[in-house]
Amino acid sequence: MSFNLLFKPFGERSILIEWPSEIREDILKDILAFKYSIEQKNIKSIVELKLAYNSLLITYYSICRNFENEINQLKNIYFAPKLNNDSMSVLWKIPVCYDDFFGVDLKHISEFTGLSKNDIIKRHYNAVYTVYFIGFLPGFLYLGGLDDYLKIPRKSTPRLKIDKGSVAIGGHQTGVYPMESPGGWHVIGNTPISFFNVENTPPCFAKPGDKIKFLPISNKEYQDIKALVKAGVYQIESEVICD
Amino acid sequence: MIEVLHAGFYTSIQDFGRRGYQSYGVPVAGVMDKQAAILANSLLGNAPDVPVIEMTMTGATLKFEVNTFITVSGANMSPKLNERSMELNKIMKVNQGDVLSFGTLKSGFRSYVAVLGGIKSEVVMGSVSMYQAITKHEVLRKGDKIIANPSKLDFMEQNASVRVDLSYINSKNIHVFKGPEFDRLSEQQQYSLFSKDFTISKNHNRMGYQLQETLDNSLEPIITSLVMPGTVQLTPSGKLIILTRDCQTTGGYPRVLQLEEKSINILAQKFTGQSVKFQLLC
Numbered sequence: 007m008s009f010n011l012l013f014k015p016f017g018e019r020s021i022l023i024e025w026p027s028e029i030r031e032d033i034l035k036d037i038l039a040f041k042y043s044i045e046q047k048n049i050k051s052i053v054e055l056k057l058a059y060n061s062l063l064i065t066y067y068s069i070c071r072n073f074e075n076e077i078n079q080l081k082n083i084y085f086a087p088k089l090n091n092d093s094m095s096v097l098w099k100i101p102v103c104y105d106d107f108f109g110v111d112l113k114h115i116s117e118f119t120g121l122s123k124n125d126i127i128k129r130h131y132n133a134v135y136t137v138y139f140i141g142f143l144p145g146f147l148y149l150g151g152l153d154d155y156l157k158i159p160r161k162s163t164p165r166l167k168i169d170k171g172s173v174a175i176g177g178h179q180t181g182v183y184p185m186e187s188p189g190g191w192h193v194i195g196n197t198p199i200s201f202f203n204v205e206n207t208p209p210c211f212a213k214p215g216d217k218i219k220f221l222p223i224s225n226k227e228y229q230d231i232k233a234l235v236k237a238g239v240y241q242i243e244s245e246v247i248c249d
Numbered sequence: 250m251i252e253v254l255h256a257g258f259y260t261s262i263q264d265f266g267r268r269g270y271q272s273y274g275v276p277v278a279g280v281m282d283k284q285a286a287i288l289a290n291s292l293l294g295n296a297p298d299v300p301v302i303e304m305t306m307t308g309a310t311l312k313f314e315v316n317t318f319i320t321v322s323g324a325n326m327s328p329k330l331n332e333r334s335m336e337l338n339k340i341m342k343v344n345q346g347d348v349l350s351f352g353t354l355k356s357g358f359r360s361y362v363a364v365l366g367g368i369k370s371e372v373v374m375g376s377v378s379m380y381q382a383i384t385k386h387e388v389l390r391k392g393d394k395i396i397a398n399p400s401k402l403d404f405m406e407q408n409a410s411v412r413v414d415l416s417y418i419n420s421k422n423i424h425v426f427k428g429p430e431f432d433r434l435s436e437q438q439q440y441s442l443f444s445k446d447f448t449i450s451k452n453h454n455r456m457g458y459q460l461q462e463t464l465d466n467s468l469e470p471i472i473t474s475l476v477m478p479g480t481v482q483l484t485p486s487g488k489l490i491i492l493t494r495d496c497q498t499t500g501g502y503p504r505v506l507q508l509e510e511k512s513i514n515i516l517a518q519k520f521t522g523q524s525v526k527f528q529l530l531c
Binding site for chain 2: 014015016017018019020022024027028029053054055056057058059060061063065069139140141142143144145146148184185202204208209210
């Protein structure tokens with residue numbers, strides 16, 4: 007399937023390609039397929055390809071005089087028969103402790119939604135989330151697939167400090183804070199897993215198109231896993247997904 | 250080695266930043282004013298992008314434990330070598346025990362110290378640029394030792410014919426292209442963007458510069474999309490934010506303009522209360 011794409015020069019060295027303004031998995035798949043096709047061409051003048059929900063940004067090494075040639079080259083790649091993307095999607099199982107000690111905003115969400123704390127937690131870990139892209143902070147995954155009942159506006163005043171590993175809900179999305187940061191989302195739990203490791207190549211284990219499932223754990227299990235993660239021996243449970 | 254006796258307001262080691270890691274959410278980082286860093290390095294015969302020391306608003310006090318050559322470029326913070334004032338954009342010989350310090354800020358906002366052969370620092374993801382959670386430290390602190398190799402040379406020729414154009418430091422004209430959401434602005438909004446002077450608010454740092462004057466804004470936020478240094482965002486309250494080197498990789502505010510890369514250098518030399526004017530390139 008082909009979408010009606012917009013190709014826009016963005017600054018002096020980048021082209022922004024836009025898909026319809028919606029958060030949809032078929033759009034994500036099309037962006038990933040296009041990105042893969044461009045990467046296979048091994049175009050030497052391209053520095054990096056970045057994606058978001060409905061866009062792909064292509065940045066070149068040098069300043070482009072006139073983007074016509076680059077845009078035509080990209081259009082030809084898009085309309086050529088699609089290559090089979092041989093990189094496989096992975097489902098990552100992320101342990102999360104939803105105890106009150108970590109889930110400091112569970113009470114507020116419960117008041118806002120009318121759901122019990124347990125119901126909120128269950129709805130959160132029963133869903134399978136899609137990784138759309140990484141942004142905001144190093145290793146912050148934008149996840150789609152939040153239960154409709156858990157959608158809640160962001161805080162009007164952001165917290166100045168949200169702990170590393172915080173699992174939070176806000177603005178119709180859910181996510182994990184990969185490092186301590188200010189933030190406007192509601193915190194419901196914490197994971198001992200590190201989502202960003204400077205020493206690793208690549209620094210993030212998950213990639214766009216992967217899936218995430220949260221597994222509820224006790225505070226005791228949380229401490230045990232945290233020790234293993236610290237020692238560098240914890241293996242995140244995962245499985246390869248076949249479409 | 251160079252010892253940091255006083256760190257100044259915000260002093261860090263920077264090169265041209267990280268390429269190829271933005272898709273993991275890692276900011277580009279790198280020197281705020283590339284033109285000044287290139288000038289400081291080039292005068293010494295260094296490659297343009299080797300690491301330099303970037304100082305913001307107030308200078309650092311640095312004690313050299315090696316014999317070498319340095320240049321200072323960018324903002325004029327009244328540099329002094331052993332209490333004797335020194336010129337900007339000129340090669341200076343420094344000897345073991347010499348102290349480089351700075352005084353009053355006379356022009357610009359960010360000053361750069363380049364050292365012959367470049368400063369050595371831990372490379373993380375292809376760059377030494379200091380950034381929170383990527384490098385061990387985000388700024389230089391008192392007592393830090395910066396690694397610089399001693400020079401084998403006793404003498405370096407001053408090139409008397411080098412004329413440098415430093416007018417950008419005091420320029421207020423910021424050259425821009427239309428951003429991806431520019432066309433959603435009304436004619437009135439577009440007119441205001443290019444006719445008004447905008448004042449730098451007190452909210453500015455290596456991530457971005459917020460401007461004081463507002464635009465009447467009725468634009469809806471966009472679905473989170475990609476941004477880069479030089480992107481001008483319009484917030485729901487009508488404030489404009491110009492993103493700079495340490496900015497996030499994605500954002501949800503409409504992107505109304507994109508700075509010409511050279512204009513980021515102009516902005517990097519601005520501070521609270523100064524004004525800028527947008528000029529559309531095409």
